[in-house]
Amino acid sequence: MRFTKMHGCGNDYIYIDAKKEGFSREDKGELVRRLSDRHFGIGGDGVIFIQPAPEGMPDVDFEMEMYNADGSRSEMCGNGIRCVGAYVYVKGLTDKKELTVISAGAKKYLTLHVPEGKKTVDLVTVDMGAPILDLPEIPVDPDNLPDPESVKQMNGMTVTDFCQDDGGVKYRTSFVSMGNPHAVVVLPDDIDLEAFPLEKTGPRFENHPAFPKRTNTEFVHIDNRNEVHMRVWERGTGETLACGTGCCAITTACALRGITGDEITLHVRGGELSCRYDREANKVFMTGPAEFVFDGEIAL
Numbered sequence: 315m316r317f318t319k320m321h322g323c324g325n326d327y328i329y330i331d332a333k334k335e336g337f338s339r340e341d342k343g344e345l346v347r348r349l350s351d352r353h354f355g356i357g358g359d360g361v362i363f364i365q366p367a368p369e370g371m372p373d374v375d376f377e378m379e380m381y382n383a384d385g386s387r388s389e390m391c392g393n394g395i396r397c398v399g400a401y402v403y404v405k406g407l408t409d410k411k412e413l414t415v416i417s418a419g420a421k422k423y424l425t426l427h428v429p430e431g432k433k434t435v436d437l438v439t440v441d442m443g444a445p446i447l448d449l450p451e452i453p454v455d456p457d458n459l460p461d462p463e464s465v466k467q468m469n470g471m472t473v474t475d476f477c478q479d480d481g482g483v484k485y486r487t488s489f490v491s492m493g494n495p496h497a498v499v500v501l502p503d504d505i506d507l508e509a510f511p512l513e514k515t516g517p518r519f520e521n522h523p524a525f526p527k528r529t530n531t532e533f534v535h536i537d538n539r540n541e542v543h544m545r546v547w548e549r550g551t552g553e554t555l556a557c558g559t560g561c562c563a564i565t566t567a568c569a570l571r572g573i574t575g576d577e578i579t580l581h582v583r584g585g586e587l588s589c590r591y592d593r594e595a596n597k598v599f600m601t602g603p604a605e606f607v608f609d610g611e612i613a614l
Contacts, residue, residue: 315335315611315612315614316331316335317329317610317612319607319608320400320401320606321584322392322556322558322602322603323584323602323603324555324582324584325393325394325555325556325557326357327361327391327397328356328358328362330361330364331407332363332364333364333365342363342381343385347385356612359548360382360391361380362380362381362394364379364402365377371416373414374415374421375410376413377417378391378398380418382548382550383551388494389417389420389494391494392558392561392587393604394558395415395417396603396604397604399424399435401604403433404606411428413426418493423441424440425440437603439599440600441599442559442562442597443493444597444598445492445566446492446493447472447490449489451491454525458523459524468571471571473487474486476497477519483505486499488500488571490566492562492566493559495525495527495528496530496559496560497530497532498563499519499532500536500567500568500571501534501535507533507535507545513553516531519531520549527549530546530548530549530559531546532560532561532563533546536573539575540574541578541581542568542579543582544561545583546560555582555584556582558600561587561589562589564589565598566598577591586602588600
């Protein structure tokens, strides 16, 4: 099987042209776990199968089918979909620089930033659509939130104290879906983000009963109104070097809480992304790199 390894700010996936390699839509969980293993496989945060547009959807160019490293299916990946855009253009599957890609039924709109006269992609901007703030749609179970008395509504978004750890810290948390669920935790200024015990706190959020489909969790330090640093714990994978949908969720949550502007630079462990929350259109736009690492073959 032929594959391509790519990453967006260090959030790395294995990309497979599903049509060319002849994959069906059967369960791929076991294969994904094997390929994603960093010791015995190719290694990655998961696998993304690039499919032709579904029948009856002439307005869609490609379908993205994404899996986490543990073999579970995921709805969306912001870094992953940027790499899909770069892949199909550089590999000659399309000459278009404006693309529509569908993932788990949701359409996303990509703009490829291509240098004049070159068959490469510098950056990709994605219209990630409207953030989802309604708890059942995220999904979040309000009956299982740990501190009901702390729950507040801010511009339609739920904010609450969450997940008391061994040190007795309560984390102020917002809930946003960008096609997949996110809990956005803005850390107090006296907590060192780099020294933060993500490997302990992340799983507590991911597997908390308030999240029926588990959750991705972003831990954020506010630098100023235009810049933040973040670390992320992704469901089914663990800590990754970046999360595109997480950056969009952070942008939405911080803008609605009034602690940043509507357009910010997010410093992730693997680089940086730019996101903008368009209040009038109620959409989030994300811009960032999509990097090729290598092509290869693996015996199945």
